[in-house]
Amino acid sequence: MHLQQYLRSVRHCDETELVRVSVALNEALQNAIFHGNLELDSGLRDVHNDEYYSTAAFRRTRTPWSERRVWLSASESRDEARYVIRDEGPGFDVSRVLADDPTDPKNLTRLSGRGLLLIRTFMSEVRFSATGNEITMIHRRETPKDALEDGETHNQSAMMQRETTT
Amino acid sequence: MNTNPNLIGLRVLRPEGGFVRLELVGQITRSDWPADYDPLVELCGRDVHSSKVLMNLSQANYLDSSGVSWLLACNKRFKEAGGSLVLHSISPLTMQFLKLMRMDLALTLAPDETTARQKANGVSHV
Numbered sequence: 001m002h003l004q005q006y007l008r009s010v011r012h013c014d015e016t017e018l019v020r021v022s023v024a025l026n027e028a029l030q031n032a033i034f035h036g037n038l039e040l041d042s043g044l045r046d047v048h049n050d051e052y053y054s055t056a057a058f059r060r061t062r063t064p065w066s067e068r069r070v071w072l073s074a075s076e077s078r079d080e081a082r083y084v085i086r087d088e089g090p091g092f093d094v095s096r097v098l099a100d101d102p103t104d105p106k107n108l109t110r111l112s113g114r115g116l117l118l119i120r121t122f123m124s125e126v127r128f129s130a131t132g133n134e135i136t137m138i139h140r141r142e143t144p145k146d147a148l149e150d151g152e153t154h155n156q157s158a159m160m161q162r163e164t165t166t
Numbered sequence: 167m168n169t170n171p172n173l174i175g176l177r178v179l180r181p182e183g184g185f186v187r188l189e190l191v192g193q194i195t196r197s198d199w200p201a202d203y204d205p206l207v208e209l210c211g212r213d214v215h216s217s218k219v220l221m222n223l224s225q226a227n228y229l230d231s232s233g234v235s236w237l238l239a240c241n242k243r244f245k246e247a248g249g250s251l252v253l254h255s256i257s258p259l260t261m262q263f264l265k266l267m268r269m270d271l272a273l274t275l276a277p278d279e280t281t282a283r284q285k286a287n288g289v290s291h292v
Contacts, residue, residue: 050202057201108268
């Protein structure tokens with residue numbers, strides 16, 4: 001994806017870390033699409049996995065779900081990558097979801113609930129809006145001083161929209 | 167049988183010793199799959215879950231929560247059908263992700279194919 005390529009070009013991190021950032025970004029986008037805009041409860045995946053995806057496919061073609069958008073704001077530099085992702089769904093109880101531990105032995109075979117674990121592990125800082133439909137993720141370079149040695153800075157800010165039908 | 171070969175880099179290797187041998191190259195994610203798509207069934211048929219399947223993940227370079235969800239769903243079907251699924255020779259980054267999610271306790275993992283064969287023959291699903 002474009003954001004991954006740009007992060008590579010500004011030498012923000014090595015390839016392994018780049019994969020981690022990409023996973024976190026993708027998880028946040030999937031959450032915004034499936035749980036936010038399409039209002040799919042992750043619990044449905046545990047009970048009826050196929051129904052979860054067929055319901056998603058159905059809602060992508062029906063209003064109000066099909067009219068919703070996911071907004072992504074990205075700012076990437078050598079020292080820091082910052083992503084803000086907002087969906088147009090009704091939001092969710094952030095505290096309840098964050099309290100859910102997918103590594104608890106009783107949850108290990110569940111099919112859902114691991115996206116936030118990956119996001120929080122791979123990103124330096126993660127914040128949610130009060131209503132839960134906006135997430136801010138920041139990834140910082142481990143040795144930011146190195147980035148200034150040649151006086152080179154790169155910044156990019158972009159507003160993009162990603163449709164739930166993609 | 168394989169109508170959507172490009173959705174995931176899964177391919178069949180030469181069968182040996184009664185094992186179905188597979189290799190997965192690239193990304194383990196189901197974000198772009200159709201609702202009723204399962205690459206394992208597309209590639210090996212609906213009765214694959216009663217077989218002993220060894221899946222080489224040495225070339226897997228990306229794993230997300232949807233990919234883990236697919237692996238867990240596969241594992242459950244194998245358990246229900248009397249077969250077994252062993253993931254082996256897992257690339258370091260993929261193994262790191264699996265361990266982060268404690269999938270070393272939920273899936274059957276092996277360091278190499280020889281060990282995977284042993285586990286598949288005497289595997290006890292978790």
